[in-house]
Amino acid sequence: MSHLDPEVAALLAMGEQASEDEQRHLDDCAECAAEVASFTRAVAAGRATRIGAELLTPPDRVWESIRSELDLPDGQAGEGTDSGPSAASAVTADVSSAAARHVARRRRVSRRPVFFVTAGAAVAVVAIIAGVWMSGGIVPRAEVISEARLDGFPTWAGAQGEAMLERVDGHDRVVVDLTASLPDDGYREVWLLTSDASDLISLGVLDGDTGTFDIPDDVDLRRFTVVDISQETVDGDPAHSGDSIVRGTLAAP
Template identity: 40%
Template sequence: MMDHIEPDELAVLALDGREPADAVRGHLDTCPECLAEYDALVRTVSLGRGGVPVDELEAPPSSVWAGIHGELGLASELAADPLADWRTVVIERAAAPDGAPEAPADRPAGSERIAPVTPLAPRRRARWPIAIAAAAGGILAGVGIGVAVASLGGSGGGTSTPSPAVVLASADLAAFPGWDDATGHATVEEDADGERSIVVDLDAAVPAGDVREVWLIRSDASGLVSLGLLDGDSGRFVVPSGIDLAEFTLVDVSAEPVDGDPAHSGDSIVRGELVES
């Protein structure tokens, strides 16, 4: 019998958007626990891509956004709760006799179903809908959204340098066509507490409006995990505990447009295979 599917693998499946392979599908059909987690992640990804009506979600308190805002050190103009208007609409609907108040005359019917979007600082990808949905649903898991948690903490590295650290593996990052002048290197380190991190050094600029994102990719390209955004020439990224580096052997840095889509753009700058030290 197949063991439970790792949360990170479920997150990759949810982000991929394709029907799981037969073996995985068979396990999901017989394991309520894995199926529930997979469905929650699919729903979160769908929300981030605009596919779930926001009035079906439980509105988190304003303190959730305040905590996110403070943790990330966002600009003061982003301090307002982006779900404030949505929360008001949900409350109005719940209080109405028929549960569906009419839209104001100056607003098209049904427009109250759309949550407001707060503009982001130019150097960050627009991923707040996924982060907010994960916080509201209590599914802040590994990647994700794991794809989302790692990326929120990944700008500039996100963690302090562990000491002492043991080098587990390294990779020379080769440039892709169109990025001929790019050079890079990645090193996997493990600290005294057993936490693994990847230090990425990259010499490559991207066009204005794009950001650079660090990924781990399976050797057969069947799955990938976002570690976060690289801000500057070097960054340190925590490797989620459920990731097996014997499977996810490729380190990739891509150029990503700031368009709110968490998927890999397909525009890789550099990539290299980890080799054990």
């Protein structure tokens, strides 16, 4: 069976009743359900602006991927960047902020009934989504290959985390999320290990609680199945400190 038409997904996200066929497809197809959900978040963000409620805050890793997609330094994503439709992972944010800007403009210039504002925002969202599709800027989906629960080491009481191995546009990356106490000095580093810990590669420094790390294409992910986050001291030694905070093995979701 073919997937839902993107326009249909957008309409469903705005509260249109799904037909029996569409509903049946959504129940079975995680991909389309995720698509509707992501449109729903974009629409909700636009509506939240309209009624003055708080904007939905996407998870940090969303901003993280937008930042890396746009090569922005920390703290600049989501501030109305003018990216084109090809900056694909920024599309959801673009839709929300464009809808929000649209609503904001309408609010300033008129006191028309709320209904028109809502309809205007909805039309803007559909137009933007349709435009993105028609211009060929299709969102590359992050396909979750495997995931891991990261268990804390005894010396790190209460530490825990999650890791997800994703494939986007043919490239693999690991998204990690860590909850652990933060020492005054040193830094955290993310590693991939073989299951017997005989070999390891550093993916990079984890700044904050979440991070996205591209995996070099020549890394054999059938061998490197374990995600480890370590506490490192600033000693110039690039090797693993031996002080692991959490660790877990990637497995199919």
